[in-house]
Amino acid sequence: MLIGFASCEKDDICIFNPLTPKLVIGFYDQDNPETLKTVESLSIWVEGKERIYENASLSSIELPLNSFDTQTVYQLSKGTSIISTLTINYTPQEDYVSRSCGYRFIYNDLTLGSDASWISALNPTNLTVINSQTEHVQIFH
Amino acid sequence: MYKFFINFCFLFVFVFGFSQEKKSILNKKSEKDSIIYTSPYGLRVGLDLSKPVFSLLENGYTGFEIVADYRLSKRFFIASEIGSEEETVVEDYTNSTAKGNYLKLGFNFNAYNNWLDMNNEIFLGMRYGFSLFDHVRNSYTPNIGDFYFPNQRINIPLKTTNLTAHWTEFVVGLKAETFKNIFVGFSLSYKIIMRIDDPENFKTLYVPGFNRVYQSDTGFGFNYSISYTIPFVNK
Numbered sequence: 001m002l003i004g005f006a007s008c009e010k011d012d013i014c015i016f017n018p019l020t021p022k023l024v025i026g027f028y029d030q031d032n033p034e035t036l037k038t039v040e041s042l043s044i045w046v047e048g049k050e051r052i053y054e055n056a057s058l059s060s061i062e063l064p065l066n067s068f069d070t071q072t073v074y075q076l077s078k079g080t081s082i083i084s085t086l087t088i089n090y091t092p093q094e095d096y097v098s099r100s101c102g103y104r105f106i107y108n109d110l111t112l113g114s115d116a117s118w119i120s121a122l123n124p125t126n127l128t129v130i131n132s133q134t135e136h137v138q139i140f141h
Numbered sequence: 142m143y144k145f146f147i148n149f150c151f152l153f154v155f156v157f158g159f160s161q162e163k164k165s166i167l168n169k170k171s172e173k174d175s176i177i178y179t180s181p182y183g184l185r186v187g188l189d190l191s192k193p194v195f196s197l198l199e200n201g202y203t204g205f206e207i208v209a210d211y212r213l214s215k216r217f218f219i220a221s222e223i224g225s226e227e228e229t230v231v232e233d234y235t236n237s238t239a240k241g242n243y244l245k246l247g248f249n250f251n252a253y254n255n256w257l258d259m260n261n262e263i264f265l266g267m268r269y270g271f272s273l274f275d276h277v278r279n280s281y282t283p284n285i286g287d288f289y290f291p292n293q294r295i296n297i298p299l300k301t302t303n304l305t306a307h308w309t310e311f312v313v314g315l316k317a318e319t320f321k322n323i324f325v326g327f328s329l330s331y332k333i334i335m336r337i338d339d340p341e342n343f344k345t346l347y348v349p350g351f352n353r354v355y356q357s358d359t360g361f362g363f364n365y366s367i368s369y370t371i372p373f374v375n376k
Binding site for chain 1: 282292
């Protein structure tokens with residue numbers, strides 16, 4: 001009876017938000033690759049759009065990917081002047097969830113590139129983005 | 142011959158079930174055997190009126206159903222429904238249409254004790270249901286959950302044909318004889334999916350004859366029918 005009730009609820013209201021995962025990036029110390037290292041005064045945006053992070057001090061970030069393209073290019077600035085470009089390539093795939101949630105996107109075949117600025121190295125740890133709970137990329141600086 | 146045999150079996154059960162009243166029944170029969178009330182046995186066919194009405198009222202729905210039953214014994218009827226339905230399911234993120242035909246076959250048991258020559262029913266029944274249908278995903282909007290990049294509605298229809306569904310149905314209802322041999326009936330049903338085909342990377346949200354498929358693979362239905370008995374014999 002309780003299970004029946006719960007499943008009817010699930011059917012009507014989408015409780016799995018946000019459904020489409022974001023790319024989770026961790027910032028690590030280039031001299032000590034095992035430890036997280038906070039980036040001071042970090043700003044992130046896509047060229048021509050508003051900033052997702054502005055002047056933040058973070059060691060882990062979540063970035064949305066453009067589901068209707070196979071590439072998203074982010075600008076990452078540390079401080080005021082040093083800007084690095086992060087290019088993320090992927091294959092978006094529609095994944096049906098349920099009546100109330102509809103379709104989400106997941107991203108396969110993740111590849112990354114950056115121009116060498118304050119980012120010294122990139123290490124994709126997960127080549128598929130299916131949830132926002134696990135880290136997908138390590139950035140060393 | 143079969144009918145006779147089944148009737149005979151049923152009579153046997155009946156007498157057993159009310160064994161303490163056996164004597165009085167027998168007495169009554171022997172006392173006034175000049176009046177014997179009979180009821181018609183035959184094929185009853187009709188139409189579910191709710192479906193054409195909903196076709197007119199509800200946007201995105203058309204349906205038609207023929208109902209039929211055949212009286213086997215005093216209380217048992219073989220019952221069947223055959224029909225066709227089309228329904229467009231509009232959800233927050235998807236818009237899809239299911240269209241197809243269905244057949245239900247089973248029995249009804251009349252639990253009502255009629256007075257004199259009355260011929261009404263309060264029945265319990267079971268059905269096996271089968272549907273053959275097509276499914277079209279008309280459009281969908283991906284659930285991105287973030288507004289940094291623009292979302293878009295995708296209007297490319299995707300059709301999947303020859304999907305099937307099998308289910309079990311429990312029915313409870315009543316039928317009243319309004320004029321001679323003309324019955325008006327109302328019934329409710331609870332349905333459980335046994336097997337269902339889903340389109341690739343989607344789910345069947347509606348099955349003709351089954352109605353909305355809930356996440357627990359169950360469904361509900363109702364029926365408002367008017368039917369006519371073609372009497373073969375009075376017993």
